[in-house]
Amino acid sequence: METVLKKQILIFTAPLACFVLLYHQVIARLVREWWNNDNYSHGFLIVPVALYFVWERRAALKAAEKNPSAWGLFVVAGSLFMLLAGILGSEIFLPRVSILGVLAGSVLFLFGWNHLKILILPIAFLLLMIPIPAIIFNHIVFPLQLWASQFGEGALHVCQIPVLREGNVLHLANTSLEVVEACSGIRSLVTLLTMGILCGYLFDSRLWVRIAMTAGTVPIAIFANGVRVAGTGVAAHFYGAAAAEGFSHTFSGWVIFIVALIMLFVLHRIIVLISPDKKKAAAHEAKRQDLTADTAAEDRNSEEK
Numbered sequence: 001m002e003t004v005l006k007k008q009i010l011i012f013t014a015p016l017a018c019f020v021l022l023y024h025q026v027i028a029r030l031v032r033e034w035w036n037n038d039n040y041s042h043g044f045l046i047v048p049v050a051l052y053f054v055w056e057r058r059a060a061l062k063a064a065e066k067n068p069s070a071w072g073l074f075v076v077a078g079s080l081f082m083l084l085a086g087i088l089g090s091e092i093f094l095p096r097v098s099i100l101g102v103l104a105g106s107v108l109f110l111f112g113w114n115h116l117k118i119l120i121l122p123i124a125f126l127l128l129m130i131p132i133p134a135i136i137f138n139h140i141v142f143p144l145q146l147w148a149s150q151f152g153e154g155a156l157h158v159c160q161i162p163v164l165r166e167g168n169v170l171h172l173a174n175t176s177l178e179v180v181e182a183c184s185g186i187r188s189l190v191t192l193l194t195m196g197i198l199c200g201y202l203f204d205s206r207l208w209v210r211i212a213m214t215a216g217t218v219p220i221a222i223f224a225n226g227v228r229v230a231g232t233g234v235a236a237h238f239y240g241a242a243a244a245e246g247f248s249h250t251f252s253g254w255v256i257f258i259v260a261l262i263m264l265f266v267l268h269r270i271i272v273l274i275s276p277d278k279k280k281a282a283a284h285e286a287k288r289q290d291l292t293a294d295t296a297a298e299d300r301n302s303e304e305k
Contacts (some may be wrong), residue, residue, distance in 0.1 A: 002075045009033075010084060015106055015110070019102060019106075022080070022083065022092050022096075023083075023099060023102075023103075024098060026083075026092075026095045026099070027090065028301060030043070030096055030130070030131075031043075031127070033131055037131065038187055039131070039186060039187045039190060040129075040131045040190070041195050042128075042190065042191045043128075043129040043131075046128050046129035046194070047126070047129065049125065049198060050122040050123075050125045050126050051122075053121055053122035053125060053201075054119065054122045057118050057119065057159060060117055060118050061115060061119075064111075064114040064115050065112070065114055066112055066114075066115070067092070067111075067112035067113065067114065068108075068109060068110055068111060068112050069108050069109065069112050069113060070107075070109070070167045071108060071247065072105045072106065072107070072108030072110070073105070073109055074105070074109060075101055075104055075105030075109075076101070076102055076105035076109065077160075078101060078105075078106060079098040079101030079103075080098065080100065080102070081102075081172075082094045082095065082097065082098035082173065083095045083098040083296060086098070088305025093130070093131075093133045096130045096131075097127075097130060099126070099202055100124070102121055103123050103126075104116075104120075104123050106117075107119055116230075120200075125197065128194050128197070132190075135301075137186070137230075140186060141186050142276070143223070144186055144189070145168040145221065146168055147226065148168075148179050148222075148225050148226050148228075148229045149165055149167070149168045149169070149170060149179045149221055149229065150165070150231050151222075151226030151227075151229065151230060152170055152177075152179070152226060152229035152230040152232075153165040153170060153222075154224070155198075155227070155229075155230030155233070155234075156170070156172075156230060156233045156234065159230075159233065159234060159236045163233065164285065170229075170233055172233060172236055172237050173237065174236070174237070174290070175231055175236050177229075177232060177236060179229055187222040188221050188224065188225060188253070188256070188257050188260060189217070189218065189222070191226075191257070192217045192220065192221045192257070192260055192261070192264065193214065193217045193218070193221075195217070195261060195264065196213045196214045196216065196217035196264060197210070197213075197214050199213055199264060199265070199268065200212075200213030200214055200268075203268055204268065204272075205270075209268075209271055209275075212267075213264070213267065213268060214273060216264065216267045217264060218251060220260050220264060220267070221260055222267060223260075224256045224257070224259055224260035224263070227259075228253065228256040229294045231256075253288075
């Protein structure tokens, strides 16, 4: 028994020690970016949520048949090649993505395909903790800046406030507002995307609803950020440039994010109203009938006594 226990400890500790040895610098740099870059501060939430997903699957993992596969070694080898290529090329995205490959390959090699299928969601969810490469990030941010400024311009015209837009700059009568990268909505978009995946997973078991919740975060985030830009423009018109800076600007960002989160919950309620979850409804009905039967039985017992 003691020998088996030592063998199991060795099976887990040896790969873990190798992983820490290879990736401690990559992980440390990743955590520093979460800390210093507000666009990716949600990264601190990703790992705990992924661990929760694993914990939630503990019964399925225990029941799954272990069938280790040598294909896992090829996945790990390919991931380590990505790590080496990233280090030699001074590229930070490849080493970070390779973390997921090593995790998936290790599960496949040690336990087999059944366990990998169960853990594929937690492993894939970790992708959200990795910052987007700069070349892709810039291609996303600039259109967001233009959309936010266009929305703000239209909203200000509706409010009868004179405004002239030049690219991502809004010229008002008494000041000018530039929709910079921080105001593009990328921060709220990435965070709301994470929340959309999490809410879809927790609130509904249907795959298409989860996909709809995730996809719905994109227009919600864009609309909410446009409202923020428009609101900032209105405040700047009536109260001056100071209304668009400092605490009020930061506070408005939090308010708009909360509004976007509420819109996400409303989206789920609309989906449920249009297409109710029949399995969930049947489970509730069965539970209600069981409670009714138990209550009736207790009443009969009380009458007999």
